[in-house]
Structures are given as C-alpha cells and as structure tokens.
Amino acid sequence: MKEYKSKNIRNITLIGHGGSGKTSITESILFTSGEITRLGKVEDGNTTSDFRPDEVERQISISAAMMHCDWQNTKINIIDTPGYADFIGEVKCGLSVADTAVLVLKAVEGIEVGSEIVWKFANDESIPKCCIINKCDNERANFSEVFNQIKNDLTHDAVAVQIPVNQGINFNSVIDLLKMKMLVYERNGNGKYKLEDIPSDQKAEADNLRNELVEKVAETNEDLMNKYFENGSLTDEEIKQGIQKGILNGNLVPVVPIGATANVNLAGFMDFAVEYLPSPAERNVIKALKNGSELDLPINEEKEPAMFVFKTLSESAIGELSFFKVYSGTIQHGLDLSNPNTNKFERTSQIYILNGKHRKEVPHLFAGDLGAVVRLKDTHTNNTLVSKSLGIKFKEIAFPNPIIQFAVKPRAQGDEDKIANGFHTLHEEDPTFKMHFDPELSQTIISGQGELHLNLAAKKLKDKFGVEVDLIEPKIPYRETIKGKCSDSEYKHKKQSGGRGQYGHVHLKLEPRKRGEGFEFEDAIVGGVVPGRFIPAVEKGLNDILEKGVLAGYKVVDVKVTLFDGTYHTVDSDEISFKIAAAQAFKKGFLDAKPCLLEPIEEVKITIPEEYMGDVMGDISSRRGKILGMDTGGKYQIIRALVPLGELFKYSTQLRSMTQGRGLYEMSLSHYEEVPKEIEAKIIAAAEKEKEEA
Structure with a gap:
C-alpha cells in the first residue's frame, strides 16, 4: 500500500449552498484521478458520496461523506458536506478536520444563503479557504460577476488564479495565471487537458489579471511588498511561496473556475491543491487541552498517537463506524488508547480509508490523515483517543x-424502549439531533435543525429499528396561578363506613405572590386545633395539587397558602384525611381567587437581511410578539423580541420561507406572563377534552 506522510496529504472539505455541485465535483475528482472508472450523476442516484437511500431518493446530500484519491503522489482527502440548513451539523463535522475549506458557488446564482452561513463557520474556525466557481458550463455562467461578489461580500482577499476562456455550454478551456498557459480539456469528459499558449486575443486580459494576482500576493507579506516595489515584480518562486503562506495565514483566498458535470478543470484544481493548498504538516499544530489549559500539539508522525473522532455512522453489519483524523503519531490495528471524554480505554480494530460506502483496509495511517475504524465500544463523535502518556483532549465541535x-x-x-434506544443511536451519529423525555408534559421530545431533519430521523427509526412514530406539536408547559385572595377556604373530609373512619378539617387562606417567587406555606395554627403531626400531611396534600393543577392540569406557581384553622378527631383523623382536606380546600380557594394561566415567553433573536425586516416584524406582531430592539450585524439586521412559546411551533420553517432561507434565529426562555382570556378558554377546553378521552 502507498504510504502518505503529513506533507503529502491535503484535507479538503467542500462546503456551499445546496445544489451548488459539491457532490458532482467530488465525483469528477474521483473519476479524473482514476479512483473510480465510471462517472456517476446525482440525478441518476449513482454518485460515490450520496449512496444512502434517502440521498438517492431526494437527490441531495444528507450526511458528510469521506473520499480520497491520489494526485501527483499526494493523497487528497475530500469531505463532501450537505448544503441544506437542516444538516448543518454535518458541515461542522467536516470543517473540524479540514486543512482547507473549499466554498463551492454556482457561476449563475453566485453567493446564496448557504454560502454565507458555511463561510462564517470556516471564518470562525480560522480555516484556510479556497473558492470554486462551478457550473461555468452553464449557458448563463458569469465568472466575473460571481468573482466580484466574492470580493465584495465575502472577502477582499479573493484572487483569481485561473479564469475561464469560453464559459457557457462549450466551456472547455481555462487560463492558468500562475503557469501563464491555457489548459484545453478534451470534450469527451475524461478530465484530461493539454497546455497551449494563451491566444493573442486573451493575452492582454491575462496579463492584467496576472499583475493583479502578483500585487495581491505582495500585499500579504512586508518583505514581498518591498521586493515588489523595488523590482516591479516577483519571481515565480516568490509568488509560489507568497500564495502558499497567504492561503495558510488566511490572507489569500484563491478562486478557480470549474465545470463539474462536463469534467472541465478538476485536474487544474487538483494541480493547484497539491502545489498550493496547505498540508497538515504546514498547518503545524492543533489546539488541545491538558489539565484544563490550552496547548499547541505538533502534528508529527514520530510522536505518541492521538486522534479525534469527528463523525460516527451506525452500520447494521459492523456496528459503529468512527471517522477520525490522526493528529499525532501513527494509528494502526491493536493500539490501546485512552478516551479522556469517557475515562475508558479502547483497542483499535481494523483501520479503513473510505470512498463513500466503499471501505479499503489499511495497516496504518500517519499524522494528518483521515480514516475510519470499526467497533469502538465507548467512543463517539467529539471524542479523543490518545496515548495515555500524552494526557490531552482535543477541542470539541x-x-x-x-x-x-x-x-x-x-x-x-x-x-x-425501542424508540428511546433508536433515537439514542441517532444522536450518537448526529449530535444536532436530540431527544429527552419531559415528565411534566409526559411526552418524548425530539429537536433538531429543521422539519426535514426530524422527519428523516423518524424515517430512520422505522427503517433501522422497525418502529413507527408520528411527530406532533409538543404541549406547552403553561403554569397556573391566582391574581386575587381567598381569605377562608374550608374543607372537611369525613368518611365513616364501619370501624375506624377518616376525618380531616382545614381552613386555608390563599394569596398571590410576585412572579417567580414560587410557593410558600405558612402554619398559623394556634392552640393545636390541627395537631402538629398532621401539618406535614397538609403540606404534602398542597404540594400534590400544585403539581397536578386546578384549571387545566398545569403546575401552580407563585401562591402563598396559610393554614390558620381546622379540627380533628382523636380516633378517625390520619395523614391521608388531612392530605385530602388540604387539596380540596386549595381547589376551592384557588377557583375563588381570580385564577389565571401563565404562558412561557421566549426571548427571540432573529438575524435577517434588511430587505426582509418588514415581513418578519409583521409576522412577529401576528404571533403576539413584542419588539425589544434592533441592531446591525454586518450586512444583517438583528431583531430582538419577546414571543409566546405557543406561537413559535415550526417558526424555523416559516422564517426560512419568508427570507428565502436567509433568516436565522435562536431563542431562550425569558419569563412567564398571563395568557389572554380568549386563548386561556381554549387551553382549558382542550385540557378538559383530553381528560375525558383519556
């Protein structure tokens, strides 16, 4: 087997809006490099990376897929990520191990919402970046316009390193501004090209763009800038080193034209990737934690082994398949490694490299490489496996x-139980999918990044575990309270049916408390009219009814109850009698003290382009929301508002619809406040109906 040290590896993660062509680019790279012999198509459902049934059926990527190929004795690892917001967690996984994030844009539409979101992710992680303008073989392709969008809207550091000659349906030629040659691709789709001189009618434009490129390279480094001013130019070697360092340091973002479906310029892109994009060795170190402190771990195959699991897949035949990146040393079969996340040890089994669903077993992988391992017992996504002597843990996604x-x-x-186990497995595969049981609402709640995300989780539950579920609107955790007082609520529990009876008699006073102060019980009995041994039973009866509610079955909050009188029977009184008496007295008093329902109010932060402000603010008002304020965040407007939780079901879907997918939001509980009477009546009626049907 061919071995690859860190300097001969390129780890590339393809990111971009859905439909930008990431999967087609991956397929053409594998075909051009000879890794596959047949070029698949997304619409035919036969691409290497989109192999899962849901991906084939919907013709979209749902899960990040790992591929590799050899190009010029360099191993190029490619992670093809989904472009749809519901699967944004997969993008996070892919970027966590990327040495270069490659943003794919369409030569017609240019920058789209998904482009903006994933670009920000790559920026946040300080990952070196490159842009591909794909679909230059479209009849409406406009490379220059999209290139200007990149410079104006994403980064001023963008620089074209190759340009299309004949973009459109006949696209097959590219000018390489570094080689100053024209790459002419064969029209049979085999991905091969021959070098030709730049045509005379293209020479002036190519010279101008070459000068812009050299000037941009000079701006990345003070020494280069001085040489450029002194000599008016840079040598080819200075340009090469300047580009390499510029990309590595985030000062340069190269832009390349491609026509993936026609297989034009994938070879040119791979040439550039091998020569200019950073290897793991050039990125040099990875941040790690040791004893709570951050340190830089050198990426070195000679050191102790350390790896990070960035994704997990559940395979029916072999169990969990863990995708990992080697950060130190060499990973091979039979290593005993420590998992500092679980404080357990794992022994590695077979090591694989992947092309989609196809696995190839390898004896070992060196630092910087990507691979997969099966049958790890207690290791999941975001876990570190490391030689115990290192004592480190990598930063989690x-x-x-x-x-x-x-x-x-x-x-x-x-x-x-099947549902819980199935959803637990899905969470281990995809940490953005979460599940919990809400004891207050007696419902199992699943949450995620969108309706499609959760609908697919339910489908996986059926396909993998044979369990069918319906997804319904969650109940809202309303609260019950009072606005008035009840000075005397009396209840006598008396039961006589032969032998010892039951007797408990109490007088309660109910008062409202300030919002958030909770429940308070006061024992104001004088003279032992209710003996002290029964006081805890009274309080227990009150606590029980507080949990069950009076109006609609929701918890009661912010009430003070005073026990001030009552009677007892020396023989028949017992704890259960006083529990019943207290609960019934509370119910009576509660209904006489101006009861009301409270609803949870969420503080919502909505980030949108300015052109959607009117629609979004109008929609907030229709949801009984109150605008708190507005801020500016770059090109976006940020709206802060208070909105009842009951009005926010499926809001993510509706916000995406209103903003053409460009709106984002987050929310957190702010407080509880009174429900309007007309809505309260509907809630109470629904609760009564549910009780009758139970």
Whole structure:
C-alpha cells in the first residue's frame, strides 16, 4: 500500500449552498484521478458520496461523506458536506478536520444563503479557504460577476488564479495565471487537458489579471511588498511561496473556475491543491487541552498517537463506524488508547480509508490523515483517543442549538424502549439531533435543525429499528396561578363506613405572590386545633395539587397558602384525611381567587437581511410578539423580541420561507406572563377534552 506522510496529504472539505455541485465535483475528482472508472450523476442516484437511500431518493446530500484519491503522489482527502440548513451539523463535522475549506458557488446564482452561513463557520474556525466557481458550463455562467461578489461580500482577499476562456455550454478551456498557459480539456469528459499558449486575443486580459494576482500576493507579506516595489515584480518562486503562506495565514483566498458535470478543470484544481493548498504538516499544530489549559500539539508522525473522532455512522453489519483524523503519531490495528471524554480505554480494530460506502483496509495511517475504524465500544463523535502518556483532549465541535422540536407519539403501545434506544443511536451519529423525555408534559421530545431533519430521523427509526412514530406539536408547559385572595377556604373530609373512619378539617387562606417567587406555606395554627403531626400531611396534600393543577392540569406557581384553622378527631383523623382536606380546600380557594394561566415567553433573536425586516416584524406582531430592539450585524439586521412559546411551533420553517432561507434565529426562555382570556378558554377546553378521552 502507498504510504502518505503529513506533507503529502491535503484535507479538503467542500462546503456551499445546496445544489451548488459539491457532490458532482467530488465525483469528477474521483473519476479524473482514476479512483473510480465510471462517472456517476446525482440525478441518476449513482454518485460515490450520496449512496444512502434517502440521498438517492431526494437527490441531495444528507450526511458528510469521506473520499480520497491520489494526485501527483499526494493523497487528497475530500469531505463532501450537505448544503441544506437542516444538516448543518454535518458541515461542522467536516470543517473540524479540514486543512482547507473549499466554498463551492454556482457561476449563475453566485453567493446564496448557504454560502454565507458555511463561510462564517470556516471564518470562525480560522480555516484556510479556497473558492470554486462551478457550473461555468452553464449557458448563463458569469465568472466575473460571481468573482466580484466574492470580493465584495465575502472577502477582499479573493484572487483569481485561473479564469475561464469560453464559459457557457462549450466551456472547455481555462487560463492558468500562475503557469501563464491555457489548459484545453478534451470534450469527451475524461478530465484530461493539454497546455497551449494563451491566444493573442486573451493575452492582454491575462496579463492584467496576472499583475493583479502578483500585487495581491505582495500585499500579504512586508518583505514581498518591498521586493515588489523595488523590482516591479516577483519571481515565480516568490509568488509560489507568497500564495502558499497567504492561503495558510488566511490572507489569500484563491478562486478557480470549474465545470463539474462536463469534467472541465478538476485536474487544474487538483494541480493547484497539491502545489498550493496547505498540508497538515504546514498547518503545524492543533489546539488541545491538558489539565484544563490550552496547548499547541505538533502534528508529527514520530510522536505518541492521538486522534479525534469527528463523525460516527451506525452500520447494521459492523456496528459503529468512527471517522477520525490522526493528529499525532501513527494509528494502526491493536493500539490501546485512552478516551479522556469517557475515562475508558479502547483497542483499535481494523483501520479503513473510505470512498463513500466503499471501505479499503489499511495497516496504518500517519499524522494528518483521515480514516475510519470499526467497533469502538465507548467512543463517539467529539471524542479523543490518545496515548495515555500524552494526557490531552482535543477541542470539541461546537454544534448549533436545536431550532425546532416535535413530540413523538408511538403508533404501537410498548415501543417506548425501542424508540428511546433508536433515537439514542441517532444522536450518537448526529449530535444536532436530540431527544429527552419531559415528565411534566409526559411526552418524548425530539429537536433538531429543521422539519426535514426530524422527519428523516423518524424515517430512520422505522427503517433501522422497525418502529413507527408520528411527530406532533409538543404541549406547552403553561403554569397556573391566582391574581386575587381567598381569605377562608374550608374543607372537611369525613368518611365513616364501619370501624375506624377518616376525618380531616382545614381552613386555608390563599394569596398571590410576585412572579417567580414560587410557593410558600405558612402554619398559623394556634392552640393545636390541627395537631402538629398532621401539618406535614397538609403540606404534602398542597404540594400534590400544585403539581397536578386546578384549571387545566398545569403546575401552580407563585401562591402563598396559610393554614390558620381546622379540627380533628382523636380516633378517625390520619395523614391521608388531612392530605385530602388540604387539596380540596386549595381547589376551592384557588377557583375563588381570580385564577389565571401563565404562558412561557421566549426571548427571540432573529438575524435577517434588511430587505426582509418588514415581513418578519409583521409576522412577529401576528404571533403576539413584542419588539425589544434592533441592531446591525454586518450586512444583517438583528431583531430582538419577546414571543409566546405557543406561537413559535415550526417558526424555523416559516422564517426560512419568508427570507428565502436567509433568516436565522435562536431563542431562550425569558419569563412567564398571563395568557389572554380568549386563548386561556381554549387551553382549558382542550385540557378538559383530553381528560375525558383519556
């Protein structure tokens, strides 16, 4: 087997809006490099990276897929990530191990919402970047316009290193501004090109763009700038080193034209990747934690072994397949490694390199490389495996918080354990998918990044675990309270049916408390009219009814109850009698003290382009929302508002619809406030109906 040290590896993660052509680019790279012998197509459902049934059916990428090829004795690892917002966690996984993030844009539409989101992710992680303008073989392709969008809207550091000659349906030629040659591709789709001189009618433009490129390279380094001013130019070697360092340091973003479906300029891109994009060795170090302090770990195959699991897949035949990046040493079969996340040890089994679903076993992988390992017992996504002597842990991927949730309703009784186990497995594969049981609402709640995300989780549950569920709107955790007082609520529990009876008699006073102060109980009995041994039973009865509610079955909050009088029977009184008496007295008093329902109010932060402000603010008002304020964040407007939780079900879907997918939001509980009476009546009626049907 061919071995690759760190300097001969390129780890590239393709990111971009859905439909930009990332999967087609991956397929053409594999074909051009000879890794596959047949060029698949997304529409035919036969690409290497989109192999799962849901991906084939929907013709979109759903999960990050890992591929590799050899080009000029260099191993290029490619991670093809989904472009749809529902699967943004997969992008985070792919970027966590990238040495270059390659943003794919369409030569017609240019920058789209997905482009902006994933570009920000790459910026946040300080990953070297490159841009591909794909679909230059489209009849409406406009490379120059999209290139200007990149410079104006994404980064002023963008620089064209290659340009299309005949973009459009006949696209097959590219001018390489570094070689100052024209690459003419064969029209049979084999991806091969021959070098020709630049045509005379293209020479002036190529010279101008070459000068712009050299000037941009000079701006990245003070020494180069001085040489440029002194000599009016830079040598080829100075340009090469300047580009390499500029990309590595984030001062240069090269832009390349491609026509993936026609297989034009994938070879030119790979040539550039091998010569100019950073290897793991050039990125040099990775941040790690040791004893709570951050340190720089050298990426070195001679050191102790250390790897990071960035993704997990559940395979029915072999169990979990863990995708990893080697950060130090050599990973091979039979290593005993420590997992500092779980404080357990793992022994590595077979090591694989992947092309989609196709696995190839290898004896070992060196630092900087990507691979997969099977049958790790206690290691999942975001876990570190490391030689115990190193004692380090790698920084975990920061996954986005859920933006939508559903309640789960089993279609068959007795499936609860299967559902819980199945969803737990799905969470281990995809940490952006979450599940918990809400004891207050008696519902299993799943949450994630969008409706499609959760609908696919339910489908996976059926396909993998044979369990069917319906996804329904979650109940809202309303609260009950009072606005008035009840000075005396009396209840006498008396039961006599032969032998010892039951007797408990109490007088309660109910008063409202300030919002958030909770429940308070005061024992104001004088003279032992209710003996002290029964006081805890009174309080227990009150606590029970507080949990069950009076109006609609929701928890009661912010009430003070005073026990000030009562009677007892020396023989018949017991704890259960006073529990019942206290609960019933509370119910009576509660209904006489101006009861009301409270609803959770969420503080919502919505980030949108300015042109959607009117629609979004109008929509907030229609949801009984209150605008708190507005801020500017770069090209975006940020709206802060208070909105009832009951009005936010499926809001992520509606916001995407209103803003053509360009709106983002996050929310957190702010406080509880009174429900309007007309809505309260509907909530109470629904609760009564549910109780009758139970």
